[in-house]
Amino acid sequence: MMTEPSPVSLLRPVRSGNAFEETVERLLQAIKLGVVAHGAKMPPERELAAQLGISRVTLREAIRALQESGYLDVRRGRYGGAFVVYRPPDPRHGDLRRAVNEMGPSELDDALTFRMAVECGAAQVLADRDLTPAQSATLRRRLADVNDAGPSDYRRLDTAFHLCIAELTGSPLLAAACADARLRVTDLLNAIPILSFNIQHSAAQHAAIVDAILDGDPALARQAVAEHLEGTAALLRGFLA
The missing domain is CATH 1.10.10.10 (Winged helix-like DNA-binding domain superfamily/Winged helix DNA-binding domain)
Incomplete structure (x- = not known):
């Protein structure tokens, strides 16, 4: 349950x-x-x-x-x-490169692969479940929260949206894995400036994820998450180029 x-x-x-x-x-x-x-x-x-x-x-x-x-x-x-009292630092020039150097290129690729696997899996699992009205409302609320977020709160509410999908599956192990995957890339994401066009694109992708889950379409939910995470990975690599 x-x-x-x-x-x-x-x-x-x-x-x-x-x-x-x-x-x-x-x-x-x-x-x-x-x-x-x-x-x-x-x-x-x-x-x-x-x-x-x-x-x-x-x-x-x-x-x-x-x-x-x-x-x-x-x-x-x-x-x-x-x-x-902790606040993520504002992104500065060179922060992303330093964070990647601390990880190492192979660890970055591994972190992105791990995140792809567990978040796509969580969305697929959730889309295959019968959500209660309260659970559906929670998912919609998390989506609305990140859509309404200002720049200073965007990363936190974006994280809450992504983790909510795993939490709603009812699997503590899956929720923990998704949290671990997100934590591995948190410093990298915090080193990227908040771009308005990227937020608009992410909002459309987030909506597609929620629609697929609520429509009970596991394959489409998995695909929607994969496309979203591929976009994030491309943005990271773009700033590193």
Whole structure:
């Protein structure tokens, strides 16, 4: 049975052997992907510790490390909590090239291949399911959110749209794989300026993806995602040329 995605559905349980390190990794993933947006508060400590399957002591240590690294601001009192203060940097000339050099050309190709495989698969799976009215409404809302986004929020809401497709399949493993695939290219996407024509083109492609899913056409949903991701890969390569 498929479930409505929660804001932190990507924060799956960590392994006990490396609890601190993996907790930091999970929280950073949610922050960098914008699952918890700039200025928003992380879930309550008790809820977050239970979701991650860790002690509250381990969680506090991880939050402290992220506070010291400039990702979180911990406030005390009745309206306190851990608030996200991280913002992706504005793209600068040379950022994309530096990010690719850090990855290596072969790792870039592998990341794009991985993303193609898991996101196309997620759309195909979802299109083959009977969505509830609430799930269909969630998908449409994510589409409307990214269509209405301003430049400063576009990447975050674009990410939310893409991850929503995997989350709606009800498969935690697939949602985690899609989040991992997106995270691998996040620094690259953040290094590309927001181009109005590209946003318009992406909006049409996003709409085609949603239409195919809601029409229950797995093959067309897979094709629509593939065309969209091929366009993103072409844009990346264009800026690297």
